[in-house]
Amino acid sequence: MNNEGTNEFSRLIDDCINAGIIVFEKLEARLHIIAVAGQTLKKYIEAIKQSGNNPIEYNYKALKLDELDNKLDILAEKMSVHFNELEAFLIDHHVYTDVVQTASTLMKFMKDTISNPCSQSLEIFRDVVRKAPPLQYGYKVISLLEQDSTNPLKVSMTADKLKTSATFNKWKKIIDGVLSQFLFLETYLNGMFWQSDMYGPDQLKNKIKNLHRKMDKWSDDYSESYWPETVRQLVHETQDNYDNVDNELKANILEQALTKILTSDVFYILVYDECDGNNHSFSYRDSQTITSFRRGSCNVVIYRSRKWMHAGNNALNQITREVESCRYNTIPKRSSYEGFPDELCRKQFTNVGFVGIVRKNQNVTVSSANSFGDRPLGPGWWITADVMNSQEKFVLIAGYE
Structure with a gap:
């Protein structure tokens, strides 16, 4: 009996173990x-029946079913860690209890056809998937x-409150894992009982692909919804609750929070001593800038x-060249x-949505969130x-549009 089917199946399980969960993309x-x-296991079980129940003669070791059984145990243990995240949600939504328990139960019966390949395990698996079809439960979740x-x-x-990427990605992974588990089961039973007729798996696969497109749309929606109120509230809470710490620490608190938000926006964060108009001035797009002056001593x-x-x-x-050209002989001495x-926007810069100057002696901290790679200075450039x-200096910062 050809063992290539179970070898490839084993490699697929390895990939899922590495991911910690059954993943749709795998x-x-x-x-x-x-x-x-599934088809191979059924043929093997039928061969055992015909031979008088002697599994060794029919390539039990060659099919590496004991190894496969152990891998499925490891995968089940890893998956339980993720699905435990559902517990708090299940308290208020009991309908998911049935879904999770059914997925776990069906996987155990499927695993029995591998750990104990015989007519009884096959027929019991056939019976339970008739009573609780994976395709039906996949549709139920959707x-x-x-x-x-x-x-x-x-x-x-x-x-x-922050609409964080961690929350979104955690639940996206759990949802994907639950549905992929039903897809896994539906495909296995199709091979075992339906001569690999892929109607059910193909239908569920297409439903999951469509759901992934919807989740991408949800991600886009959340990446827009956080602004401006979520960030404005974050700024005010930081000013009110941390008025006794220095500007650098306040900027770090804001940076850490902004980095968690589900968005591809990149942020500049300026925190400095409260001051009047002679010490700071800005030009910016209202839809992209939040200011909070004279609050919490900053x-x-x-x-x-x-x-x-x-x-x-x-x-x-x-933008680096444009900002660096302003280091000398650009800012005049003025009373306002x-x-x-x-x-500066009109004469000096292109493709900017923000230009600001803050007098250096105001204890200015400039930070950024969501910076990446070779751009640690944030979405633009800044200098002193x-x-x-004059001996005076200003921090000058320009933000890309």
Whole structure:
């Protein structure tokens, strides 16, 4: 009996073990491997029956069923860690209790056909999947997700004040894992009982792919919904609750929180001593900037760049040159700098959504969130610039659009 089917099946289980869960992307192009494994096990069980129940003669060791059984135990243990996350949600949504318990129970009966390959384990598995079809339960999960009140991802994101990527990705992974488990089972039983007729697996696969597209849309929606109220509230809470710490620590607190938000926006964070208009001035797009002045003994400015994440190195080089050209002989000595950043925008910069100056002696901290790779200075560039004919200095910062 050819053992290639179980060998490929074993490699697929290895991939799922490494992921810690049955993952759709690992299954999508390899469903035939699962079906072949189911078909192979059925043929093996039939051969045992014909031989008088002597599994050794029919390649038990060659099929490596004991090794496969152990791997399925490891996978089940890893998956239980993720599905335990559902416990809190299950308290208020008992309908998911049936789903999770059914998936776990069906996997145990499927595993019995591998650990104890015989007519009894095969017929018992056939009986339980008739009573609780994986395809039906996969559809049930998808139907529950269509209602906001029974969608654990949406319920959890509503409760998450910061709309964090950690919350979104955690529930996306759990949902994917539950549905992929039913897809796994549906495909295995199709190989075992339906001569690898892939109608059920293909239907569920397409439903899951469509759900993934919806989850991508949910991600896009959440990445927009956090602004501005979530960030404004974060700024105010930081100013009110940490008024006794220095500006650098306040900036770090804001940076850590902003980094958690589910968004591709990249942020500049400015925290400095509370001061009047002679010491700071800005030009910015209202839809991308939040300011909070004279609160908690400090001023805070948050700017979000919408395009920096996808801007190329040319954008970095250009804005760096433009800002560096302002280091000397650009900022005049004035009694008021109101409107000066607007002048810089017109004369000095291109493709910017924010330009600001803050007098250096105001204990300025400039930080960024969601910075990446070779761009540690955030979505643009900033310098300490000299004031002409003076010993004074300003922090000058320009944020990409």
